[in-house]
Amino acid sequence: MTTKPAGHADVVRALGRLCHEVREHEPLRKHVSFRIGGPADLLVVPRSREEVRAVASWLFAERVPFAVLGQGSNVLISDQGIRGIVLKIGKGLDRITLDGDRITAMAGAGLPHLARAAAGQGLAGLEFAAGIPASLGGAVVMNAGAHGHAMAEIVASARVLMPDGEHTMTPATLGYAYRTSVLQQRAAVVMEATLQLQRSTPDVVRRRTDEWLAHRAATQPIGPPSSGCIFRNPAGDHAGRLIDLAGGKGLQVGAAQVSEIHANYIVNTGEASAADVLALMHKVNALVAEKFGVELEPEIKLLGEFRVG
Ligand SMILES: Cc1cc2nc3c(=O)[nH]c(=O)nc-3n(C[C@H](O)[C@H](O)[C@H](O)COP(=O)(O)OP(=O)(O)OC[C@H]3O[C@@H](n4cnc5c(N)ncnc54)[C@H](O)[C@@H]3O)c2cc1C
Incomplete structure (x- = not known):
């Protein structure tokens, strides 16, 4: 670049x-x-x-x-x-339009805001997303998910700018799988997406949303700066469980620390550098590899130049 x-x-x-x-x-x-x-x-x-x-x-x-x-x-x-x-892609690119049981929103719309808007209309399907601090565009690209649900279940289509023009992509062409889509390998800008939700009632949707938010507050570090889960879950297991059992909780490099609340979170306790976080990721990976023979892969996207080793 x-x-x-x-x-x-x-x-x-x-x-x-x-x-x-x-x-x-x-x-x-x-x-x-x-x-x-x-x-x-x-x-x-x-x-x-x-x-x-x-x-x-x-x-x-x-x-x-x-x-x-x-x-x-x-x-x-x-x-x-x-x-x-x-x-x-953020402010000003966040218009939301409701059409029956579908919501179309621009890519800069915040996922928690969208989830609340859906709940207010008694539309179910976005409750899992209420605690994910994402933009809709980022969530479409990442196939963000929680509580056993993910964007792939509700994305009906996405408008995407690519070098050869503007395309309407569907779940089939987005190539969705666990926390991934084909957009992660392409030069692409998500402009907006349409979500297919189901009719329910505001009370039911709000209750489920609140339950899941409470569960999140009890099991994940909400306060200190972080990037959410650092590693992808290996097939059939949880990266957090492996890191915890390998003794990773609380491990620290500089001001970057493996959360005591959720072992797959690294939190910035002060003025952590990216080098601190990367060094901590290597340490955690080595611990898990030594104890379980499993190589963890990053879920977070590294942007810019990083020196290896
Ligand atoms: C406290 C906390 C809790 C979290 N909990 C969860 C969780 O429960 N589940 C989960 O899946 N994730 C979770 N995350 C991670 C994160 O919120 C998701 O991965 C989310 O989808 C990222 O969206 P974003 O808008 O922040 O994208 P960014 O972080 O800005 O970008 C992520 C990737 O998407 C690309 N991208 C972003 N917007 C666009 C666009 N409009 N067009 C094309 N490419 C784009 C970027 O280039 C980058 O590759 C959490 C993060 C935090 C900090």
Whole structure:
């Protein structure tokens, strides 16, 4: 990902014409739930569908690589930041439209907000998502899930910008599996998604939502900055269970610590660096590999440059 030195000023000028908010050297720690990470050369923050289309089309046409950020709740940004462009899909891109038992929302809509809106209409199916601090776009890409449910069950379609144009994708073409979709391997910007829910009553939906939120509050660290679960669950097991049994809880590198409440969470207890988190992930992985012979894979997305070892 290089826009510097060649053409950096041209890129800034071109994007400034297409989008009213373009920030240079923007600290990304302000934009992610971990509160960790260096600056992006350019953070582009479109506020309308037209701005997203214009920016993404230009970047694709000029073959300028870029990273997409939603709520930044599943990423670890390197301490050096990102040499290149980050497109943030958030505020202003959050309109929600109800149509019978379907909800269509723009990718920047917050999942908890969407879940509450559905509950208010007595629409069931999004209760699992009320405690996931995601944007709809990030949740579609990650196939976010909880309590035995996931986005794949409710996504009817998604509008996605790709280098060859705008596409309507369905669960079949999104290639959904556990915490993954084909969008994780493609240059793509999710613009909006339509969710198919089921008719119920506001009381029933709110009760289930509240039960699951209470369960989450009792079993996961809600307060300190984190990126949610760090590792994917290995087939038939839970990464948190393995880390706990291997003695990983409370393990610390710098200000990064394996949560005492949920062993698959790393929390930022102060000024943790991305290097601290990565070193801790290696330690945890080594512990689990030694005890159970299982190699854990990261669930969080590493953005920027990381030195291995
Ligand atoms: C306290 C906490 C609890 C969590 N609990 C859960 C949980 O229960 N279940 C669960 O599945 N996850 C959970 N997570 C992780 C996270 O919320 C999800 O993975 C979520 O789907 C990420 O959404 P986001 O908008 O924050 O995406 P980001 O973290 O910003 O991005 C994640 C990935 O999606 C891509 N992306 C984001 N938006 C778009 C877009 N519009 N177009 C194209 N690509 C995009 C990014 O490039 C990146 O690769 C938790 C995180 C935290 C901090």
